[in-house]
Amino acid sequence: MATVAKSSHSNVASIAMAAAAGAAAAATLGFTAQAESTMDVLKGISGQLSSIEEAVVFAPALAKIGSIKKSHPGNLAVKDFDFDYFASLSSADKKALLAIVNSGVQNADSGMGCYAMNPTDYDKFEPFFGAVISDYHGVPRSQHHVTDWKLDGVAGLPADGKLDVTKLGLPPVSMRVRVGRNLADFPLPGAMNKDDRVAMEAKMQIAFVELKKKYGGRYHSLTPGNPDFITDDEYKALVKAHVMFKDMAADTYLSDAGIASDWPFGRGCYQSEDKGFIIWVGEEDHLRIMCMEPKGSLINGVFERLKTALDTVESIEGLKFAHSEKYGYVTSCPTNLGTGMRASVLMKIPKLCKGGSDANAKKVCKPLGLGVRGMGGEHTAIGADGTCDISPTARFCISEAEIVTALYTGIKNLKAAEDSA
Ligand code: ARG
Numbered sequence: 205m206a207t208v209a210k211s212s213h214s215n216v217a218s219i220a221m222a223a224a225a226g227a228a229a230a231a232t233l234g235f236t237a238q239a240e241s242t243m244d245v246l247k248g249i250s251g252q253l254s255s256i257e258e259a260v261v262f263a264p265a266l267a268k269i270g271s272i273k274k275s276h277p278g279n280l281a282v283k284d285f286d287f288d289y290f291a292s293l294s295s296a297d298k299k300a301l302l303a304i305v306n307s308g309v310q311n312a313d314s315g316m317g318c319y320a321m322n323p324t325d326y327d328k329f330e331p332f333f334g335a336v337i338s339d340y341h342g343v344p345r346s347q348h349h350v351t352d353w354k355l356d357g358v359a360g361l362p363a364d365g366k367l368d369v370t371k372l373g374l375p376p377v378s379m380r381v382r383v384g385r386n387l388a389d390f391p392l393p394g395a396m397n398k399d400d401r402v403a404m405e406a407k408m409q410i411a412f413v414e415l416k417k418k419y420g421g422r423y424h425s426l427t428p429g430n431p432d433f434i435t436d437d438e439y440k441a442l443v444k445a446h447v448m449f450k451d452m453a454a455d456t457y458l459s460d461a462g463i464a465s466d467w468p469f470g471r472g473c474y475q476s477e478d479k480g481f482i483i484w485v486g487e488e489d490h491l492r493i494m495c496m497e498p499k500g501s502l503i504n505g506v507f508e509r510l511k512t513a514l515d516t517v518e519s520i521e522g523l524k525f526a527h528s529e530k531y532g533y534v535t536s537c538p539t540n541l542g543t544g545m546r547a548s549v550l551m552k553i554p555k556l557c558k559g560g561s562d563a564n565a566k567k568v569c570k571p572l573g574l575g576v577r578g579m580g581g582e583h584t585a586i587g588a589d590g591t592c593d594i595s596p597t598a599r600f601c602i603s604e605a606e607i608v609t610a611l612y613t614g615i616k617n618l619k620a621a622e623d624s625a
Pocket of ligand 1: 307313314315316317318457458488537539582
């Protein structure tokens with residue numbers, strides 16, 4: 205469908221350009237009357253091509269959106285797709301908006317159902333994204349996101365400022381804080397072509413030279429011919445160690461958004477010498493920057509390390525993160541918008557996971573503002589011993605400091621729920 209859309213659009217554009225050029229040339233030669241009639245003919249053809257595009261490309265997509273609106277009211281991108289707004293757009297913007305919602309149109313069971321394709325999309329398609337974001341994050345449309353990493357004064361922070369899980373009666377746990385970031389100078393992963401992916405990775409490799417000076421370690425590339433290329437066995441070992449990400453082709457939400465395309469080009473991962481700081485390149489966002497601790501007690505530790513690492517990345521010449529004055533840090537998926545941050549711990553809640561299902565745990569976690577994932581990440585199974593990945597779900601119009609404090613308060617409440625289950 206995308207190919208049809210692309211070629212018919214460029215045909216329309218080139219015919220219109222040819223018409224203009226032809227008219228200008230004819231006018232210079234004095235054949236004005238003839239030129240006008242040529243122009244009329246060409247305009248007619250151009251108009252006909254536009255209606256073919258409407259009929260062949262747009263109408264079937266709009267019909268499908270209409271039917272998903274009824275069958276899957278939880279698909280937010282489809283729910284908030286306004287036909288009048290769509291009709292008001294130029295042909296190129298209509299195509300762009302349909303590309304943004306394609307994942308949700310192909311996967312009717314989506315909860316969000318859309319991915320931004322360019323760093324400027326959130327602001328450009330504000331009438332659409334504003335509705336979806338407000339619906340998902342439960343924030344009024346007029347509210348602007350504010351970045352703030354300062355813990356002082358955050359509600360729920362213990363008096364000594366320490367988010368120490370052992371004080372809650374938990375053993376040291378595996379903890380991780382990540383942020384999604386995208387470079388302002390490239391299309392977002394859904395709209396990148398192979399050359400963009402390889403160029404973005406190459407740009408990051410210049411930055412990794414700087415990071416290696418401070419944090420040691422190395423970059424691992426999956427791009428054939430890359431100087432940091434690793435073998436398939438090395439890649440598999442890194443996936444097993446939860447350092448590298450998997451091929452995303454199996455995730456139909458991501459593949460229908462174009463995000464999984466051109467695998468393994470432009471994909472890789474930087475890991476610091478102490479293995480506590482990792483940057484994924486070419487996953488759902490250009491960059492996923494994370495700090496982890498396999499057996500930690502203080503959440504402050506990973507949080508502060510991430511802030512320092514991020515400051516180092518941001519200070520590297522030529523790297524500009526995509527950012528919106530209203531929406532904060534730009535991510536492919538609107539669920540991550542704002543902070544792009546997910547702070548999580550692996551926590552054992554066997555009583556709430558009795559029978560091997562996380563359904564009950566999810567029911568208990570939802571009102572606590574927490575999400576439950578399996579040990580291998582999104583859409584993976586929980587551990588046989590009831591180990592779950594627990595994280596606050598809020599990312600937008602909340603500060604970074606509030607997210608880690610919400611994780612601490614959340615696990616305190618979840619522990620109480622587990623103990624009394
Ligand atoms: N696109 C999927 C949906 O709409 C997943 C959204 C959240 N997950 C993510 N990895 N961005 O349900």
